[in-house]
Amino acid sequence: MRRVGSGTVPPDENFDRLIRTSLQADFAGYAPDPTSALGELRYRTRGSERKRRRILPFLPRLSKTVIAVACVVFVTAAALLVTEIPHLRGPNATQQGVQQAAVKTVATPPELENVTGQRFGPAFQLRGPHGQQVTGVLSYANPLGPNPIGSKLKTSGCGTDNQPTFIHWYLWLTLSGDISMVNDPTFDAVDRESGTQFLRNSVQTGQSATRTQLIAAATLAWAGQSQSANTIVPVDVDITYIGHGGKAQQVHLTPQQGWQFTADTRGQLCP
């Protein structure tokens, strides 16, 4: 016999037997009939079975949350595609609609060091309502070398000799396909801090901005493939470049005869 507290308890074997018999005696007559419960089970599982067969016969193991998230992602992606890519809208796109065809360009400038006189920079592409393409390459010549301050000008032909504090930027445009300009292209270069506005239909050699941040916004207009339609579809191109090391920047834009730029004229763009 084992003493616990102030009372006496039976040995383990008897104790275990007591617990076992007590548990078996508890609710001894309780034996629910599965018949009625089976009806309830059938009733409660019937709806979900039908739903599963009808809606998702091929995805029985995916949870509803996963499917809902996938649907939301798919719809969002489709909406973005339709709104961002103009030619997905079809050939009868309205002028207003195509105006939204903003072209993304770089947000940060390329490195300026060691690229003296080289064609360099990010390419961007515009797409017209009939599949026309306008490709542009932002290029620059850094006449000052890796270390502009106090360096001598290493390149020439850019019209910026003796202006060692300037870094020159060039916007080279190459039109391809059957695109022809029907009105004067308008280029705007705005130094927002000074309010100075450069350009329009002229060569802006030697122009310079004295701010480290120069924002050039070019608006290009062209007609569609069918001249008779005479549809002018402006496309806004926003190009933002941040200056390098506080040096001045300059925009050079050189429209050619007939307002057609080709790769062959690239060299002439350099003032």
Next chain:
Amino acid sequence: VTTSHLNSTVGMVMSRARRREPSSLPAQSLEELFVQHYTRLCQLAVRMLGDPMRAEDVVMDAFLEVHRVVDRLDWQTAPAYVRRAVVNRALRVLSRATSEERLVDRAARERLLPAEVGHGVDQQELSAERDRVLLAIAELPPREKVAIVLSYYEDLPLAQIAAAMGCREGTVKRYLSQARARLTERLGQVTS
């Protein structure tokens, strides 16, 4: 499988269940599984919960949970799976029971004690002793109570209790040891 065949199969299983004969073949459908094990699981759950209505709800919910995964259910281990679902739900119900509900349960059990006492003196003493044991078991913490019921009522080995409760065998041993100590202490005090 035709409806008539299914009904005959379910009927056979139900008659076997009424005779409380163990089924030699594992169930091949949820309804078969239900008919084979519903009564037994209700009897297990009622000893954990102390309330037939709650016990039947818990068992039904467990089978509905099984229905959600019935496509990938292994029918050989399905009974153990359902039992684990019942134990989990019973534990949840026990853990959520407020102290007020526990007091009400205890009072109900205590009120029932005189009514269940037998006629003879020995029978009366035996019944009173069992009731004291059941009352002590009812007052155990939920996990200890479930371990005691699975061990003493279901006669499950430690490994299966651990599987049903989702813990390790060592943990089950600890639950059983603590439960025995509590029961011993309470029943000892009562005996004294």
